[in-house]
Amino acid sequence: METIKTKAYGEIKVAEDSAISFKREILGFENYRYYYLIEMGDLPNFYWLQSKDESELAFIVVNPRLFKPDYQLQIDEIDKGLLEIEEGNELTDFVIVNIPEDINKMTMNLLGPIVINVDKRVAIQGISLNNDYGTKVRIFPTVEEEVTQTRKEQANAAKI
């Protein structure tokens, strides 16, 4: 085990060499390639993505299906290539959570998913090919928003 410094949890212990290497860095943070993915013990399905080189840089990520059960990861061949996928590799995907002043208006970024090849310990921030996925999708939508979103999706489905 090795001890690392985190933004919200102080010093914690992680498995030796368990950092994930980003083959395409998180946009806006191109100088930071290595991150630890840490389970947030008391928040099931939420993970803490902690920069290895900058203790003050971290993201909260979540499995988007928790709040949007029909979410589908759609990334292009270039993104898949960066993930060095081989047969039998396990892929896992998350989205970044943003917490504004009013926590009820918490959002997730479905447009730029974090995709990890668990076996190779490499990751990317991909760009979703689904045009309906925005960067500020409400985690707790109001009833009206849900209706609008469903209509939008139905309209697009009709086009296909």
Added chain:
Amino acid sequence: MLVLSRREDESIIINDDIEIKVIGVKQDQVKIGIVAPKTVKIFRKEIYDEIQSANIAAANAAGKVGDLKEALSQKEKKGE
């Protein structure tokens, strides 16, 4: 920045295999056609800008773990 003037139906070739063609010009809009190998990523720049600003906002807010726990446990209590 390299600046070139092109008319409708005229093209620019980049790196031998990427063609950028002006398909049409209407008022303040230019319609552009792009032919490129599959390995070239093409998105509107706004997409990158949007993701980048969402990332920066999220990084600034990541410390609010306590608020997050509070909100989620309240939602659970309400049975949402």
